[in-house]
Amino acid sequence: MFPPREKLLDLILRDSLLANDLRPMQIDDDAARVLQLLTTLHRPQRVVEIGTFIGYSAIHIARGLPPGGRLVSLEADAGLANLARDNLKTAGVADSVEVVTGPAAAYLTELAQETLDMVFIDADKVSYSAYLKLCFPLLRQGGLLVADDALPDGDFSSESPGDGGAGAVRAINAYNRATARSPLLLSAFIGTGNGLMVSCKHGDQLGDT
Template identity: 60%
Template sequence: MSPTTSPDSYIRSRLGSRDAVLDGVLRDALLEQRLPAIQVDDNGARVLQLLTMLHRPRLVVEVGTLFGYSAIHIARGLPPGGKLITIDVDAESTALAERYLREAGVADRVEVVTADATTYLAGLEPDSVDMVFIDADKKSYPQYLKACFPLLRPGGLLVADDVAPGGDFSGESQPGVDPDREAAAIDTYVRAVGRGARLFSAFVGTGHGLLVSYKDWDRA
């Protein structure tokens, strides 16, 4: 890779560009609907699909749907009979995600829920989820960890986006919320995961940074 080649360009040149369906989703969401470009980056989306293909989860929970870009990748990686529940509080986002999921041909394996995530998660059974992906309100990452950890079965995967140090969250910040507060909340999440006696974790160098954790690793 030459010094002037961006990582995204290099990855696309070696692994192939996104397919026509994904390209159409991004064009419509970002150019026609004028949504902010805060979805998971392309390499991060590929990693999510790969993790799903390798882990073969029966039930995945995604916190933060946006317009469904990551949900499409997760759904594509599911084994036969696998299901994704994706949760977002914004009804316009979930309606758009449902349309894109249908266009991608994966709507049959995805349940889109319009609700407050922590409230919805409280109604799920402990040890019932095989994989969790968190990519939502940054200042709430510690609360999402507290809500999601008991839901993960032993051997489950916990994945969080936007954990790269020095991340810029200004494009995702809610009005009146200090981006530094969001960065501090993510750091709290990372520290808590790192201290967790039942978690083994590693950073994945995607555009925004993924933190992947495996539940029930015993350090003793």
Template identity: 65%
Template sequence: MLDEILRDALLGRGLRPMQIDDNAGRVLQLLTALRRPRQVLEIGTFFGFSAIHIARGLPEDGRLVSLEIDEEVAQAARRNLAAAGVGEKVEVVVGPAVDHLRTLPPLSLDMVFIDADKAAYPEYLKLAYPALAVGGLLVADDVLLDGDFSAEGDRAARSAISAYTRAVARSHHLFSALIGTDNGLLVSLKQ
């Protein structure tokens, strides 16, 4: 099923290959299955590839809210989530991520996955951290600085990714580790 979704998105619809790699998807699903979060937020839906992995690892009462800026891409993601059999566990919300993040109650999330506008990673961290419960996971994709951020303003994206990783590493309230996926997943546990 995932191969068909990937093929349709990249070849059929001509979308850029910006989704997480297969190993990163498996890591997300594994982390979700191990931690069993009930409330998960994903920043950056794209066509739903990572959301499918996260949703597959959710417990029965788990829910994923996935934020996407582009309505057309969000509609494709909803179709893909339904086709993968996880549509009822995922709500795709269209609009700027920072607007949604500002509405979240403190300590209301069990897991946050960031894979969107790289230049906004520090802002996402600033806004998502208060909403993350103690014991919650904060996961960011594309943290290796050799990624291709040309579509996002290479210099600004690199600077923001660097600022994000430094902030996470310096935090006394986050225990973090880098997982070696194609573009790097930085996984942090809120203590």
């Protein structure tokens, strides 16, 4: 139903993945469109992304930002962070995105509560519940929390090699249960390629996950 991927985005993907011998771990194109749509509708001024990779999701979030909106994308790997910065420039959205290198948890703990309008999580799956606990108090009332890979049927063995990826799957399922059942979040699953869990905050204190 949709036209072929935009040539600029196709070039960014091909050059980034092939030249750097990277696995295609970016969000799928449908999820990218959903992210841009959510951002366009929600009009957030302050967005944080956990897990930049090559910047593919960041490009789509940035494209949906309103005037003056800013995205901070957190990436632990310095090489990937530099690659993402180049891709953001190529896509023409670098002025509205800051890529921060380092542990996401360290950055998040320095932020004031209820100062973010939207958070997108697409990083190490075993830490999803930890990211939920860190991000929930940072979101304002009505803020959006979006997590990729909510449908855990991929290969996560590299993230928890001791158990063949089972630990990562358990962590994703724990995140899904916590967001779906919390009375302080209105959540819905969106059936993209790997699944998005989208939650809107309307309470003050998250329960145990």
